[in-house]
Amino acid sequence: MSTHAESTITNHLIELLPAQERLLLLRHCEVVELQFGIVLCEHNQEYRHLYFPMSGFISLVTKLSGHKPLEMCVIGNEGMLGVTMVLGLSNVPMQAVVQGKGTAWRIDVGELQQLLRHCPHLRKILSQYLFVLMVQLSQSAACAHFHEIDQRLARWLLMSQDRAHSNEFHLTHQFLADMLGVRRSGVTVAAGLMQQHELIQYSRGKISITDRTALKRASCECYQSAIDEYQRLLGKPTPDSARRLLTEQGTP
Amino acid sequence: MSTHAESTITNHLIELLPAQERLLLLRHCEVVELQFGIVLCEHNQEYRHLYFPMSGFISLVTKLSGHKPLEMCVIGNEGMLGVTMVLGLSNVPMQAVVQGKGTAWRIDVGELQQLLRHCPHLRKILSQYLFVLMVQLSQSAACAHFHEIDQRLARWLLMSQDRAHSNEFHLTHQFLADMLGVRRSGVTVAAGLMQQHELIQYSRGKISITDRTALKRASCECYQSAIDEYQRLLGKPTPDSARRLLTEQGTP
DNA sequence: TGGGTTCTGTGCGCTATGCAACGCATATCT
DNA sequence: AGATATGCGTTGCATAGCGCACAGAACCCA
Structure with missing residues (x-):
């Protein structure tokens, strides 16, 4: 458990929360290391923990029998692993693997479920993120097929x-x-x-x-449109991409 | 507006509702024709109506610039167009086109939003269906890539x-x-x-x-696994697939 | 220092698919 | 009945990506 990154890089979804809910959430979280290659959850099982990456990132992958897995999307500090919890289900839709080591806030399934009942902003933000994820999913699908x-x-x-x-x-x-x-x-x-x-x-x-x-x-265009979709629903850019937008004026 | 199909073929999600909520929902619905080829909604816009197909079916497709659209999933009387409403968002994640003509229950966005507040079972069922849809989405992605x-x-x-x-x-x-x-x-x-x-x-x-x-x-396996996933979360099979299961004993 | 392991560069043959075009058969319209 | 549009079968050519295989290069460990 390391906490060195907390001050510099944190999770954007959590940042979007109003102070009260944020504190409530963080009180139930602990900081854990994301170790490269670790499988955090498997399809057809149930979540035990949910993760809000701060640094590092996690891939959601689908596996068809007889084929290598195919990555559907990446979750970094702009997102969350296990956002389908907002639907009241603890089922895992896809396998999740750590692809870039780092740290994350981790919370227990039960605790998050409790919190969701009392935190309207949390519900709202996770709902929006889930929507973004769906759009990215379908975008990735077409991208993998055509590009x-x-x-x-x-x-x-x-x-x-x-x-x-x-x-x-x-x-x-x-x-x-x-x-x-x-x-x-x-x-x-x-x-x-x-x-x-x-x-x-x-x-x-x-x-x-x-x-x-x-x-x-x-x-391909998919990179930019994923960003756009996220921005459209989840407002202000992450500190990191903001920095980039400033230094990269005039992107097409 | 035709109602001839109501008695024989109806929508499975609606059937799953307890009587009280079902009646409440249907009171706000009207039966409409799904005409082949009609685009019911476009990505990046907002829903105005939501549809529960009874017969006929609707495709969700993603379009990348310079390419033909790619179908991500099909919605028939086992599903609903606009299920992301359960997230409290009226945004449209993908273009929806009628691919098989038929009839559907149609409801206004605002009305559904109201209903969702008062109908816990409706929320639950739509949440589960949304989850199923996500899984199917990622499955379709891999399928289109590998198969x-x-x-x-x-x-x-x-x-x-x-x-x-x-x-x-x-x-x-x-x-x-x-x-x-x-x-x-x-x-x-x-x-x-x-x-x-x-x-x-x-x-x-x-x-x-x-x-x-x-x-x-x-x-490919994807056909069966889509069915399995649906069954797992949304219980009893549709009348139609039930009939099939009976006449097709011993599926692998 | 030397041997094994991991990562990368490359080549060859093959298949699936893309693009384009042509021609025939059937349906539809006037 | 004739003209037109639509659906389908087929062919030819170009190429991206696959599977496989091997060899060189960098690294690691004993």
Whole structure:
């Protein structure tokens, strides 16, 4: 249990809460480490804990028998794992895996269920986030179907960077391939091109983004529209993306 | 406005309601025709009416710029269009188009919002259905990515048949291709094979299913798992699928 | 220092699908 | 009856992505 990040990076959904509900919520939370690769919950089971990432991020993935899992969306400090709780159900819709290590607020299922009864703002915010998640889900579906590896890879890197709060993170080609539902050498080629064009730089699993603006151009529209949808419903940008918006004037 | 179907085919979600809430709900509903091809709502807009199909069915589709829309899921008399209302939002997550003509109960946004305040069972049922929809959404995403045309076509036909409550419906190859997000001649080939093997029969947009059991074998797991997920949360099967379960003992 | 492991680069053949076009058959309209 | 539109079968060509396989490079550990 570490608390060092609390002051600098926190969870945007929690920030949106009015002070009273926020304190009430946090009183029931504890800070936990998100360890890379850990499976936080499985489809067809029930939640025991819910997570509000502060740093690090979590993927929701769907698995079809005989295939590698396919990532549906990423949850970082702009979101929450287990938002379907707002429906009064503790069922898990998809497998959740930690893809970027970090820290998160964790709360017990029962406690959150209690809180939801008494906290209208919490209900409202989680409802909105659930809606955003649905839209992203369908967007991701179409994206995975129509868009090409290069674009999807670019999108993925951008989204990870937003949530990792760092220009550098640990990702092997194999790992990326699994997320995107493509074969490893496909990623190698796409990433190789990006490296040639100096958008990114990597070696043995350490990827760093060198030209974010160009990467954005290389990605598909889905990156921006996911952000837009979130903004539209969940108001002010996260501190991090706000900082970016300021330094990246004139995005298409 | 036609009411001929009310006595025979009705909406399963409504059936699940206790009598009191059901009557209250229906008092605010009116029966409308679902006309083939009509767009009931657009993404990024707000609902004005919500629909509980009785016969006929509605597709939720996502559109990416430069591509044909991709179908994410189908709503028939087992479901509802606009279930995200249970989140207290009247935003539309995806475009909705009538794919099989029929009739539906229709209710005004404001009225449903009122009702939701006073009807705990309605809230519960719609919450569960929303959850099911999310799971189906992610399933569809993976399915569209990994599975092949033949399987997906078979699944689509089965799902349509379930919701059309008839062995025969109007579908051109072009139309199917658009739904599945593939090219038309791909469908022609796949459908041609099915016709050869006497699973289906078609001519000029009239498709009829001749061997449902075989079609099920030809489809991917996604068909069955969508049903399972629905059953798991929304209890007793629809009259229609119940009839089928009885006549199709020993499904894998 | 050396051997194993992990990560990455690359090549080859194949399939599914995309795009485009043509022609025939059937339905619909006037 | 003739003209037009629609649905369907087919063909040809281009290519993205797959599966597989192998080799080099960087790293790790003993």
